[in-house]
Amino acid sequence: VVPATVSWSQSAQQALRSAGLRSGGARRAVLDFLGSQECCVSAQEIHSGAGHGGRAIGIASVYRVLDELLEHGLVQRVDVGDGVARYEPALHEHHHHHVVCDACGRVDPFSDDALERAIDRAAGRLGYAVRGHEVVLRGRCGDCRR
Amino acid sequence: VVPATVSWSQSAQQALRSAGLRSGGARRAVLDFLGSQECCVSAQEIHSGAGHGGRAIGIASVYRVLDELLEHGLVQRVDVGDGVARYEPALHEHHHHHVVCDACGRVDPFSDDALERAIDRAAGRLGYAVRGHEVVLRGRCGDCRR
């Protein structure tokens, strides 16, 4: 699935450029890092994991880039209930949700087509123009059940 | 639906007592306030809305009581993505989820049986012992669509 992730950071960069935004080092570093991730990551993880040319980027830039990406619908914010916001690329081909372990904090992705259909049907019955959704399951992971 | 909410604060109080916890003024005030709410409320809202005998309760007590309630499964934590945690009584008869307006921040509850069934089925396929879940839809409410 490497091709898909690579193309996300590229198409995201293009989308921002089309929106009239310039491309600086910090933004490129955040895009590259996010595109290389399997699942959601926190702002702090992006901060320590992303860098350009050996130099670290400012934490403020991380939050600013994430804000832009959110506004353009290029990333999805994920809130698993531990007080830190996580973010992941909005890949429509690999749409998924998350299970969180109450004991160790581990987060795993999962996907389910029937669940998606049920959500779409429920969303249609509300007085909202629904544009996105998020499902979080909580429980104990295999390791913590022992 | 008043009877249901009244009984929640009472049964929650009883549950805590059974767990060997004492019953102080702050805890009773938080329980009464939570039981009287229609939907999820933030810790700050509980702090300003709950009081006992004309005296306000400390914000620290609010968080401590919420922690106990969470540990005993008596409240559900709700995270709609604005950075503040919200809480509501865990009423198994009135289980529901939330829609959030991206524009004005409004939060509305909704429920859907087919959605619940889809979640249960999906949860059964994971290597987790799933004990709870949360669904958040995002979009524009009727007022903000104009």
Added chain:
DNA sequence: GTCAGTGCAAAGCTTTTGCAGCGCG
């Protein structure tokens, strides 16, 4: 009388904002 519960104040975290300077287009 003992010890959990409480309130206040201070500390800890995540996230936001102000501002001077660099660098993309």
Added chain:
DNA sequence: CGCGCTGCAAAAGCTTTGCACTGAC
């Protein structure tokens, strides 16, 4: 070569913790 992007540092929330005191049992 102007204006947006960046980094640093300070500020702003929300939430947690320490501590002395109150009050439930």
